[in-house]
Structures are given as C-alpha cells and as structure tokens.
Amino acid sequence: MNRGVLEGVRIVDFTWAWAGPYGTLLLSMLGAEVIKIESSKRPDHTRVRSLKAGRMDTSSPDHSTIFADLNYNKLGITLNLSRPEAIKLAKRLIAVSDVVVENFRPGVLKRLGLGYEVVKKLKPDIIMLSSSALGGFGPQRNYTGYAPTFAALGGLTHITGYADGEPKTLMGSVDLRSATATAFAILAALNHRATTGEGQYIDLSSRESVAVLIGDVLMDYAMNGRSQGRMGNDDGISAPHNCYRCQGEDKWVSIAVTTEEEWQAFRRAIGDPEWAKDEKFADGFRRWQNRAELDRHVAEWTRERTHYEVTEILQAAGVAAIPSFNGEELYTGPHLKERSCWVQIEHPVIGRRTTLGPPWNLSATPGKVYRHAPLLGQHNDLVFGELLGLSDDEIEHLRKDGVMV
Amino acid sequence: MATNALEGAKVLEFAEFVSGPFCAKLLADLGAEVIKVERPLVGDSARRKGPFPQDIPHSERSGLFLYLNTNKKGISLDVGTALGKRIFLKLVQWADILIEDHLPQEMEEMGLTYGALREVNPRLVMTSITPYGQTGPYANYRAYNLNTFHAGGEGYTTPSGSVDVDREPLKAGGYLADYDCGFSAGVATLAARLAQVTMGIGQHVDVSKQEAMMAIQRVELSNYPNDGQYSTRGMRTGPIGGLLPCKDGYVMVTAAENHQWLALMDFLGNPEWSQAQHWKDEMYRSRHAAEIQPKLEEAIRQYTKEEIYHGAQAKGCPIGIVYDAEDIFNSTQLRAREFFCEVEHPEVGRLKYPTVPYIFSKTPAEIKSPAPLLGQHNEAVLCDLLGYSRQDLVKMRQAGIV
Numbered sequence: 001m002n003r004g005v006l007e008g009v010r011i012v013d014f015t016w017a018w019a020g021p022y023g024t025l026l027l028s029m030l031g032a033e034v035i036k037i038e039s040s041k042r043p044d045h046t047r048v049r050s051l052k053a054g055r056m057d058t059s060s061p062d063h064s065t066i067f068a069d070l071n072y073n074k075l076g077i078t079l080n081l082s083r084p085e086a087i088k089l090a091k092r093l094i095a096v097s098d099v100v101v102e103n104f105r106p107g108v109l110k111r112l113g114l115g116y117e118v119v120k121k122l123k124p125d126i127i128m129l130s131s132s133a134l135g136g137f138g139p140q141r142n143y144t145g146y147a148p149t150f151a152a153l154g155g156l157t158h159i160t161g162y163a164d165g166e167p168k169t170l171m172g173s174v175d176l177r178s179a180t181a182t183a184f185a186i187l188a189a190l191n192h193r194a195t196t197g198e199g200q201y202i203d204l205s206s207r208e209s210v211a212v213l214i215g216d217v218l219m220d221y222a223m224n225g226r227s228q229g230r231m232g233n234d235d236g237i238s239a240p241h242n243c244y245r246c247q248g249e250d251k252w253v254s255i256a257v258t259t260e261e262e263w264q265a266f267r268r269a270i271g272d273p274e275w276a277k278d279e280k281f282a283d284g285f286r287r288w289q290n291r292a293e294l295d296r297h298v299a300e301w302t303r304e305r306t307h308y309e310v311t312e313i314l315q316a317a318g319v320a321a322i323p324s325f326n327g328e329e330l331y332t333g334p335h336l337k338e339r340s341c342w343v344q345i346e347h348p349v350i351g352r353r354t355t356l357g358p359p360w361n362l363s364a365t366p367g368k369v370y371r372h373a374p375l376l377g378q379h380n381d382l383v384f385g386e387l388l389g390l391s392d393d394e395i396e397h398l399r400k401d402g403v404m405v
Numbered sequence: 406m407a408t409n410a411l412e413g414a415k416v417l418e419f420a421e422f423v424s425g426p427f428c429a430k431l432l433a434d435l436g437a438e439v440i441k442v443e444r445p446l447v448g449d450s451a452r453r454k455g456p457f458p459q460d461i462p463h464s465e466r467s468g469l470f471l472y473l474n475t476n477k478k479g480i481s482l483d484v485g486t487a488l489g490k491r492i493f494l495k496l497v498q499w500a501d502i503l504i505e506d507h508l509p510q511e512m513e514e515m516g517l518t519y520g521a522l523r524e525v526n527p528r529l530v531m532t533s534i535t536p537y538g539q540t541g542p543y544a545n546y547r548a549y550n551l552n553t554f555h556a557g558g559e560g561y562t563t564p565s566g567s568v569d570v571d572r573e574p575l576k577a578g579g580y581l582a583d584y585d586c587g588f589s590a591g592v593a594t595l596a597a598r599l600a601q602v603t604m605g606i607g608q609h610v611d612v613s614k615q616e617a618m619m620a621i622q623r624v625e626l627s628n629y630p631n632d633g634q635y636s637t638r639g640m641r642t643g644p645i646g647g648l649l650p651c652k653d654g655y656v657m658v659t660a661a662e663n664h665q666w667l668a669l670m671d672f673l674g675n676p677e678w679s680q681a682q683h684w685k686d687e688m689y690r691s692r693h694a695a696e697i698q699p700k701l702e703e704a705i706r707q708y709t710k711e712e713i714y715h716g717a718q719a720k721g722c723p724i725g726i727v728y729d730a731e732d733i734f735n736s737t738q739l740r741a742r743e744f745f746c747e748v749e750h751p752e753v754g755r756l757k758y759p760t761v762p763y764i765f766s767k768t769p770a771e772i773k774s775p776a777p778l779l780g781q782h783n784e785a786v787l788c789d790l791l792g793y794s795r796q797d798l799v800k801m802r803q804a805g806i807v
Contacts, residue, residue: 005600018624030596049661065631069624116766133723135764138741143718145659148648149725152657153736157648158729159578161564167655167727168564169648170577176621178762180588185763187595188435192410192768194602200767207725208744208762211733213584215759219468220456221730222756228730233551233576237454241551243560243573250637252574254560256549311546320536320547324555324574327626327635330619338541341616342630354630359620360593361538363519364608365600 004031005365009190012094013037013074014102014109016044018147018175019206020131021070023182024101028073029358029367035097035383036074037090038376039081040405046070047376061376062349068373069355072345076374077383078405085403087113092388095122098193099186103131106141116201125199127189131182135205145206147174154210159217161230177213178206237284239291240266243324244302246310252324253307255298255314260284262319269317270301347372380404409436410768414598417496418442418477419484420506421449423550423580424534424614426473427587428594429504433476434761434770440496440786441474441777445481445805448779449474458753464779465752469580471776472758475748479777480786481807484515489806493517494525495791502530502598504590509535510545519609528607530597534590538613548614554582557618558626566647567638574638582618589617645694648727649702654710655727658701658717663687668721672713673704750775783807 009032013024021036021044028034038044040061047061057064079086091114094100100119102109109115109130116128130136133145134153151157151174161168185202193199211218217228233242233254243252257266263284267276275281275297280290287294302310307323314321323329330336331354343357350372358367384390384404398404414437418429426441426449433439443449449470456468483489497503503522505512512518512533519531533539536548536556554560554576563575576582590612597610619626629635645666646658660666666687670679678700683689690697705713710726717724726732733739734757742764745757761770787793787807801807 005596022623026592045662065627066624069627129763134738135742138738140718140738143738144721144723145725146661146723148657148659149723152648152655152725152727155728155730155733156578156581157655157657157727160575161578162572162575165564166650167648168575169657170559170563171565172624173559173621176623177585177588180585180592180621181762183592184431184588184595185765187592187599188410189765189768191414191595191599191602192412194599195413198767200765202763202765204763205742206762208739208742211739211744212759212762213581213588214579214730215472215584216454216456216469217579217730218733218759219472219756221734222758223456223458223468223753224460226456226730227732228578230578233573235549235551238549241549243555243575245573250570252555252561254552254555254576256551258549315543315546318547320549320552322543322546322548322552322556324560325558326561326637327558327629330558330626331630335537335541335543336616336619339538339613339616341619353627355627356616356619356623359589359612359616361611361613362593362597362600362608363611364606365597367596 006030006032010097011099011101012097017046018070018172019178020101020103022176022179025070025072026183029369034074036076037079038076039078040376041080065350068347068350068353071373072369073371074374075379075383077380078377080403080405081112083403090114091122094119100126100128105144106132106136125193125197127199129182129186129202129204131204134207136203147172150174150206150210153207155214156210159228159230162232163230178209181209237288239287239294240298242295244299246302246307247305251307253302253310254322254324256320265317266319269313343369345372408768410765411435411437415500416502417500418504420504422451423583424586425504425506427584428590430473430475431591439477441477441479442482443479443779445483445807474776475772476774477777478782480783481780483806486806497522497525501601502594504532506534508545509539528601530601530607532590532594532610534586534612536614539611550580550583551576553614553618556615558622562636562638565638566641570639586614586617645690645698649705651705651713652709656710656713657725659723665722669717672717672720676704746772748772748775
C-alpha cells in the first residue's frame, strides 16, 4: 500500500500568513486535498510581505518564495468574499468537503455568513477549526498577533536569552509550532469522525500552543510561585551543557553531559586532562556550580578542532554532541542527504525550488511534497468547473463580475 | 457516542523525559488509554528534574513529570529481563500504538525492532522518536534537548539580531525542542492511527528530532539551497518595532501592515515625527526602518506594558507583553478560557496545571487523572489486564522485574 492517509479528505482553507498555511501544508503532505481560498483583494500577505526581513514587494503575487514554501501541494482559487455570490460558492464547496480551516480574526467568518452554525448545516459531519491569536472567546478574543506576539504572550520569550541579558524572541518558527498543533487537532477530530461519524468545531489559540511547550515552567509557578528567568544554554543542573567555539568562522558545537557516567566518558574522550581531576569538578553539583570555569576548559579543547571532529570524538564515547548547524550545513551534511530530506519542485514563476519534505517517515503511507504552491487563482477552472460543475461561461462571468478574483 | 476524540485508542509508552511522554500525553488528554512503562526503582528521568515543591527533590513530585504524564497508567518493568520482555510483548499485542524513544541499536539489542514487534501485532503503529531518525550515519548519535535545538538550525540564529556575535548561539528557553518533537510525533502518530482505523494497517513512524526541528524552520532553511545564503545571529530581523523595553518590562511590537502602523501611531497620539507623508507609506518605512526605529523606541518607553498592550490592541495593532509565568497565571483571557485546571495528586496535592491549546466542541480534552506514581498500576495492568496472578506479581517484584 502506498497512498496518503488523508487521501479523499478535502479541506477548505481560508487561512493566510504562516500558522494556518503550514498547518494545512502538513495535512496536504499526508494526502489531503487542500483548496486554498484567496482573493486579489486580500492576497495571503506572504505573497507580498516578508515579516522577517521587514520587506514588501507587491509587483506580483506569484514570486514570493515564502508563500511558495508554505503552500506546496495546495490548489488555489480566488473568491471575493465581500460578494454574496462568492459566499454562495464557498458554501457549495464546503458542502462537498470534510474540513474547514480559518484564521480570520474571531467573528469575521461568522459575519460573512460562514460561521460553524451555518457550515454544519451544509455538511453535518464537517470539522471546522478556527485558529486565532488568543482564542475565539474571552475578553481579549479580538487581540491580534504574529509569531513573536504568541511567543511573548505564551511565556517563551521571557525565558529565552543569555542569563545576563534581555529577553529574546524566536520568529516565524513559532507560527509553525502553532500550525503543528492545528494539524494535530484536526487529525484528532478526523479520528473521532472515523469512529463515530461526528464532526465538530475546534477553537485553537496560537498563544496557548506556545504556553503548553513550557509546561514545566508553569508548574514551577504553580508549585513555588516562582517565575523562571533566562538561563542561556544552561538547564539549571548539568555541566558541561553549552555551545563551545570550534575551529573556523563562527563554528560551534553543543555538548550536553548530564550524568556521572557521561562525565567520565567525556573526560576520557578528551584525553583525561589534569584540570578535569580538580575537586571543583568532582561531582555533578560542583561541575554545575563551577560551570563558567569548566566551560573555559572545554572551549580550550574544542577550539583546536572542527565541530565535526568534536562531534565524532564525543559521540563515539557516548556523549551527546552536535554542531550548532547553520543553513548550509543542514543542506550539505551527509546525514540528511542519506535521509533524503530535501526535495525539488518546479515552480512556473520562481523556477526550480529546493524544499524540505515531510518531517516524519511513515513506512506504509509516506507523506510527500509533490506540487508547487498555487499561483493566485490557478485552480479556479478545476475547482469551480470540474468539482462544482460550473460552465465555462459561468466562470467567465463570475470572473468579469469581480466575484472570482 | 464517544465523548473523547481518541476513545478506544490503546497506547503503550516506552519513553522518558519530554518528547515521547509529551506525545503520549497529547493523546491521553484527548481520551486515549495510555500505559507508561518505566524502569523499576528509578523510573522516568523526568522524575529527577525539577521543579519540585519547595525545591526538595522527590521522585513523585517533579513538576515536569507531573505535567507530562497526566491521564496515564504507569507500570514499572525491566524490559531487559526475559520475563520483562515477555510482558512487554503482551502489552505490544494489546496496544494499537507504541511510542518509544530508544536509539535504533538499543531496540535492536533488546530484540524490539519494528520487524519483531510487527510479528506480534501486525496492526501496530510504532512511533520511534529518536535524535536523528532510524537511518543515516547519525542514527545512533545521542542528543539532549540542547543538542536537538542546535541540530535543527534554529540555535545558530538565536538570538537573532544579536549585537555580540562572539557570544555562543543559544537554545530557546526550557525544553522547547523536546516539546516540539513530541508535538510533531503526535501529528504523525495520529495520521498512522487514522490509517489503522480506516485501512486496517500498521506501520513504523520514524520521527527524527532533528528533522522535526528543521521542519518548523522550513522557510529559513530553504534560503541556502536556493540562494546560497544562510542567516546568522548578527542579522537584524523583523519589521520596525520588535522587542522593546517599556516602563515596567518588555513588549513585542509588530506593526507589519500599514493599518497596524497607523493604529500604533494613533495610540501614541500621532507624534510629530510620524506625520510626514512618507512615513505613512509601508514600503518607504520598511526601507528606512533604521531611521524611525529609535523614535519608536523612545515613544514606547513612556508607557507601562499594560497600557500599551490594551491601548494599542484596542486600536488594532498587534502588541504583546513579554509575559513571565506569573503573568500567564494571572491572564484574564486564559482564565476565561479555563486554560488551567486543578488536578489532585497524592504527593503534591491540588495544583493548577496547563491544559491544551485547542477547545473541541464535542470532545473536549480533560485531565481525569494525575500522573501515575512509579508502578502504581502494576496490579491493574499485569493482573487485571494481562491475567498474571497476585502471587506472580509478588515473585516478579522480588526478582526486580517490576
């Protein structure tokens, strides 16, 4: 057997930006048919904006590489949702679909006449997920945010950074974390539907999807009334446990020694130096207490070697070490090559693009990235014509009339 | 009708610390029945990591362990013994899903490869969460959370916009990478579970933690293969604004779109420097961010975090406060959504636990039981489920198997 798990599952995707689209991209990798609804009146902002680079480029909706990387596999159609005819078409599409996903500000879709109460009448077993910054109800339901906002409000930013420095944020990856929660929730609902035939509505908060990733930090507050601060690479108990400079320009290796057995293995692997016999480093607690000095000794050893050499020596001894990889190394390194992580997809405007395949390997139902992100409105004929049965004339009329734009 | 999304799914967890247990917890909180296998006497290594109440270490009082193991049954079992292995295989037969986190060579040494377990249960979904996946030259390399974060590429660029690039690259706070891998494994596991339910097939799910971390960096990481460029910590990223100090803390300002910028200026009282026509143009602003950034920083400094947060959000600008744990507990929004729920545990009493980030209308997640004490369900599992007698159990205990 070699087909996607979600083959036959159709998803109507109203999402834009990063968090929503990556969630549906994951589901498309598993075989779902994702139909992305956009409009030239309101194109997905990643078609024109790079939040990370703080840039925008409106010369074409089809040459954004960020959009390309977050929307593989999907079909793209255009509907101007401010027009009643467009809402009618969206309803027809939903009636033949399994899942609806959206990340408008809470309440917007309802005002457009596409709220869950309406949608479930069109398709009683529909699964609908709304993803928003802070959730669909509550006093701050209308507050908005981007990835760094979720990281800040979710408590992650406060605990990220050097121990002696300011808080630091992660960027777009935070959206993709929320997207992972989105895909998980939809799959849970699909499992429930498979066993009971019942659909449902899911209200997902991106900020909460960050907060659950620092559960132990929240437990510390629950237990001790303490708000943990920043610790750099430290985990509060282990040493060596840091990134150490290696030979070359801005090359670093991460080393984590957490048990006595690993410390002994580490010591032997680096040639049992005199300093390692010092009382100061005699047990785990003293190593951690004296970690600044310990780190200096370790760095003296790593500096003489490449981060690959350090990794090889320490891993052979059973010690956890790996380079702090840069973008080049993750593309050219031998391990990922052998695991065929990267795939190439031809895009009509951008050209050939190399991108990451699915993040997991399912032996019987492998996921895949197989089609370039849709050009704006690329699949109008396919979806409205073949799927919904509109004639060419009708489509042409709706296009000219500003409905299908 | 089932009231839990994953009701009926039987999960065997042979994993410890964060990733595997978090993956199984995600399933358990949605109704899956999870039996967690721990080593006799020592148990899951998360039991030895804090936080502990009053900072007094105790293997039944770790906040990390308690959070990650809600809704599970726990047994202690030495799978390395012959009888222990036999019991484990019976549990594999019982299970729909096995979640494990051992290096491929360790599973091989124990005779517990997917090939062997499929013989016992052809419908089994086996999710293996390992640092670098089942194949390739790094397959048996070890990694902790620190390594995993750096292996995926995000460490190299953290902190972004750093002024001191000679300092070491950083992991994110806490065990973020390990949690991330658990969530990613959860997605793959539910996909495989669906195939099991709808197509009747089992399979092996290979989750490489490194690749799980790379996946959420997919936009960033595609730069090198396509443009020959990669980011470094020294690069300034993000639009105007960013992480800014205010009167009593920090706020995250992302006025990316024009209406958001205008909303922020409106909140700030439309200061004179913002009124020149060119500053109202998004393209111009993004090209000349460095000029206007200091003025924005100065303006933000005049407010408290609560003033800016609620004031600017009311105008339509996405601003967030850099919340610490206390702020999160006090958030009226999270309270309204009942994000925390009280759980009673025999050793630590009643505490508020974070729950889940999604609210299901028909099958809401629920914390029905606290994390298991070590070996708490030995009798329920070995005797009631697998049919061993109470006398057998006593002998197993004496032999150190359970």
